Amino acid sequence: MAHDYKAIQWTPFKKRYDLFLLLGVATYLVLFFVFTAGGQPDGESLHPVQIAIAATGSLSFLMLTFILSIGPLARFTDRMKPFLYNRRHVGVATFIIALLHAALVVIWYHGFSETNVFVSLLASNPRYSSLQGFPFESLGVAAFFILFLMAATSHDFWNAHLGPGLWKALHMLVYVAFALLVGHVMFGFVQDQTSIVYPVLVGSSALWVSGLHIAAGFKSATPSDVHLGRFIEVAEVSAFEEGRARIVTPSKGERIAVFLHKGKLSAISNVCRHQGGPLGEGRVIDDCVTCPWHGFQYRLEDGRSPEPFSEKVATYSVKVEDGMVFVDSEPKEPGTRTEPVSLHGEDAL
Amino acid sequence: MSDKDDFFIGWSAETPKADRRFFMLAGLGLLAGTGGAAALIGGAQDGGGPGTWDQGDIQEWRGIASALPYPTLRTRDTDGKIKTAFLSCLNKCTPELRINQYRDGEVVIRGSAIRRGEHLMIATEDSGAWISQASGSLPDQLALPEEEALGSAELRGEILDTKCWFGAMRPSSGKVHKACASLCIRSGLPPAFYVKPLREQERLLIITDRRGAPVSQDVLPYVADRMRLSGDVVRKGDVLYLRTDVSTFERV
Structure with a gap:
């Protein structure tokens, strides 16, 4: 954790995670070849290169579906946090599989000819006005470049140098890539196949990802509408757990995480300065709020990372009235000391 | 029990027991799901068709070449049947120009067979010597059909x-x-x-x-x-x- 870039080292968990990832990729590719060969009529086997194109294409789509499921699932259970923290490993692996798919397609379908492969790829089918004839290749190319951009900037080095805001905005393009890939598969491979399995699978993936995000959004973004002047209602005191937070969404600005720690209430911005992780879903360790995504820490009383680190988040005033906790909707300057409110002393009104 | 015991931190060498257990179960479940997806997606594909092409099996084909409407060789197949074989290069190209040089007599073409049922195409060898004039008389059976x-x-x-x-x-x-x-x-x-x-x-x-x-x-x-x-x-x-x-x- 630092203001400047610092490499995060391998841990035994990361090694196990990547081992499972490699096993999963290898299992899929091997079984795809086996079952493709077994599923064809006698004497009508698919060409191995074309099997590889279908295998890598379908695998990268499934992996992207999985990647997009991790975030919202982590809103429902903390147990998904290990998957969330290492999500970029799956992301880079997905790009490598997609790269293999793209290379095979370009060489096999668009190569071996005097025509430039990229002219063939982008100009051989101009029927953009037709659903039946829509050139699915262009959707795949656009999605591929987004995945490339994301894989190339996935390292913390880029997060540190681009800044968390721009980096996060860049990586939100993954949703555009997923939408493009749904179109790419639906207008391409699915149109050519007679089995109902493919449209059902792709449609289910799209619905699953959309539904999951909507559900997670409802769970965590319901704005508070009970006000006490500038203060907004958070929850009853009894609803707080030691070392944990309740998150509240003001009508404008960042969400606010109100923590209970050692009998005192404190409020800081819910947005981690590292990658925008949800601090309110973390917990207090060593008297510091610890981000669940990458372990960045902030002191409760002033929103500053402990020395020698320099990150800081906004703090907020808290007050308690008739057993109900309220938080000021106006943030203080990041790093401003704000005295925690004791539930047992004179601070509680 | 410390406050770190049940809270996962990515950079920490210690992974909470509950997270380890969940990860192993979820990982095994995902592996099984991956296998199932591969079986379903791979196995449901339509057949590739009965065509074959062994590029390494170069043979000599004797017959009459014709450039129009497309490059063909009227030849006797390996099973003895007389067929019209279309001609191609190894890549996505056609050897039309060279055929025009030999349109008045029997030729020998070196190439591999691309087959689907009774359909035949010869992918000519990727060298300058893929076609040559044949010696001897022209067999009547190979005359271009009406x-x-x-x-x-x-x-x-x-x-x-x-x-x-x-x-x-x-x-x-x-x-x-x-x-x-x-x-x-x-x-x-x-x-x-x-x-x-x-x-x-x-x-x-x-x-x-x-x-x-x-x-x-x-x-x-x-x-x-x-x-x-x-x-x-x-x-x-x-x-x-x-x-x-x-x-x-x-x-x-």
Whole structure:
């Protein structure tokens, strides 16, 4: 954790995670070849290169579906946090599989000819006005470049140098890539196949990802509408757990995480300065709020990372009235000391 | 119990026991799901078609070469049957120019066979010596066949390229293959109209213009689409031709 870039080292968990990832990729590719060969009529086997194109294409789509499921699932259970923290490993692996798919397609379908492969790829089918004839290749190319951009900037080095805001905005393009890939598969491979399995699978993936995000959004973004002047209602005191937070969404600005720690209430911005992780879903360790995504820490009383680190988040005033906790909707300057409110002393009104 | 025991931190060497247990179970479940997905997605694919092409099996083919409407060699197949073999290069190209040098006599062509049922294409060897003049007299059986008019027809099907459909690719039709088929046809390889009302009744007709001359660029916008074509069907030996006019092409 630092203001400047610092490499995060391998841990035994990361090694196990990547081992499972490699096993999963290898299992899929091997079984795809086996079952493709077994599923064809006698004497009508698919060409191995074309099997590889279908295998890598379908695998990268499934992996992207999985990647997009991790975030919202982590809103429902903390147990998904290990998957969330290492999500970029799956992301880079997905790009490598997609790269293999793209290379095979370009060489096999668009190569071996005097025509430039990229002219063939982008100009051989101009029927953009037709659903039946829509050139699915262009959707795949656009999605591929987004995945490339994301894989190339996935390292913390880029997060540190681009800044968390721009980096996060860049990586939100993954949703555009997923939408493009749904179109790419639906207008391409699915149109050519007679089995109902493919449209059902792709449609289910799209619905699953959309539904999951909507559900997670409802769970965590319901704005508070009970006000006490500038203060907004958070929850009853009894609803707080030691070392944990309740998150509240003001009508404008960042969400606010109100923590209970050692009998005192404190409020800081819910947005981690590292990658925008949800601090309110973390917990207090060593008297510091610890981000669940990458372990960045902030002191409760002033929103500053402990020395020698320099990150800081906004703090907020808290007050308690008739057993109900309220938080000021106006943030203080990041790093401003704000005295925690004791539930047992004179601070509680 | 410390406050770190049940809270996962990515950089920490210690992973909470509950997280380890969940990760192992979820990981095994995902592996099983991955295998199931591979079986489902791989196994449900349509067949690739019965074409074959062994590029390493180079043979010598004797016969009469013809450049029009598309490069062909009237030759005796390995089973003794006389056939019209279309000619291609190893890549997406056609050897038409060199055939014109040998149009008055028997030739020997070195190349590998691309086959689908009774259909035959020879992919010529990728060297300068793939065609040569044959010595000896011209066998009568190999004389270019007379054409036989079979009447006019209106047919539904798909325009594709012969090389891939004969066996260079599997599968060799449909939208995913459209760009590849377009490259083949643009290079001069014969475009064909694939008619398949029933599985057992598939027919392949080589497309020419109304006068029997080759077509190439004109059909490219319609490759791999579901089409209705009308024209005159002509048989020349073992090959069916559809003489048609691109202006009458209709998507269905």
